[in-house]
Amino acid sequence: MGKHKTPMLDELEKGPWPSFVSDIKQQAEKGKQALKDAPDDLLGVMELSYKDKVTHWKHGGIVGVFGYGGGVIGRYCDQPEKFPGVAHFHTMRVNQPASKFYSTKFLRDLCNLWERYGSGLTNMHGSTGDIIFLGTTTDNLERVFYDMTHELNQDLGGSGSNLRTPSCCVGLARCEWACYDTEEACHELTMEYQDELHRPAFPYKFKFKFDGCPNGCVAAIARADMSVIGTWKDDIRIDQAAVKAYVGGEIKPNGGAHAGKDWGKFDIVEEVVRLCPTGCMSWDGSTLKINNRECTRCMHCLNVMPRALRPGTETGASILFGAKAPILEGAQLSTLTIPFIRMEPPFEELKELVNKVWDWWMEEGKNRERLGELIQRESFQKFLEIMELSPDPRMVSEPRSNPYIFWKEEEVEGGWTRDIKDFRAKHQR
């Protein structure tokens, strides 16, 4: 029995699912954490919030570690007498290793560090990707930071109006679809932009995410101001013998992911050809054909028949800008801006793009305006001018029915003349 009665939270322990309530109780019972009462009082204040239907955390704070303007978020409880264990409950963001690879020793060391100075409670991982240490007091912040950087060789991540901790998919380390080395790119940009990661430089947050292919395991297209998504330029590689083996049932589709149930015989026409979003595939009973010019790299056919179809060999990435969750405006996905660039260290071309974008956004962005909102407000055309790029039909979702790009007179050979009086005579305002 914990320190506080928590009937509502206890409900969340029922059923077959893992429960964060059970996890917090486990830490309370273990009792090794420096902030002895933190897990119990955290449950207490959460139960009170469920009852009152309002948060009991105050908004933000001034705490940090010396030299950094991010990575620590001040949290204070507005019922400190009732819940002294969480009166000060600051969060620290730890820059996760690329692709979230670490040894069990490293994980143990992180957990021991956090028990030594904090509540022992962590969040693996926050939605940006960081390892999150939940809850410590102001006087422990520098101690955690010192031991973490000196003993574990590990840095804090980004928060506030900083560059946020860049994140990447598992990439070449384990995935056959990776079209570039996502870990290398993520690490290289993290090191290049240390200053922006640790010191607030921007009107609001900025995120880089690196997906090795359009399957998008870190969802770069939905979550990053700059999304780097692996792609290829040449044709999908087809092994016709393996295609036949799929058709003949010798190889299970989707790597056997749906093999537990009887879905019937694999039907290449129904399950692949007719599901191709651009209708660019055909199957004549013995040969699979792809009109690669029309392929949008949706990955469906490759996912279904990984042993028969592989991405091409001329690989790189597409760069998209402006995804975000709702803040000033609603949620939006990134917009394709650079259809293809080579992705080779030290990624100079990529860095040039970043610098152009940042100069513009730092100058023109309003407070709390994400890059995507600035593009919306100033127009995509303006964005292309800043990036020194020419409009391209691939940037437009329906280039034939919605040309989207407006040309200026000087951009069109021969220009044009238009008499505004003449125009207004025919068209009212």
Next chain:
Amino acid sequence: MTDEEAKKAILDTLGGKSGAKTKFYLKDFYKIVPDMKPRDVKNLVNKMVGEGLLEYWSSGSTTLIGLKGAGKQHREED
């Protein structure tokens, strides 16, 4: 404008603000020292935080900047 002049302008402007406002966006600083580039303003602000003249306040999602020790939050957090 030298760094020292810029610092003085920032401290004078922030110190001279009456009323409730004690926290400012980085962008507000651009206006105080209009001939400095955004990156240089950012670096100067960070330097002033290091020197104990200014401090960052963060909600977790955004960062605001104020004179060290100013405002209600500071009294509560000490």
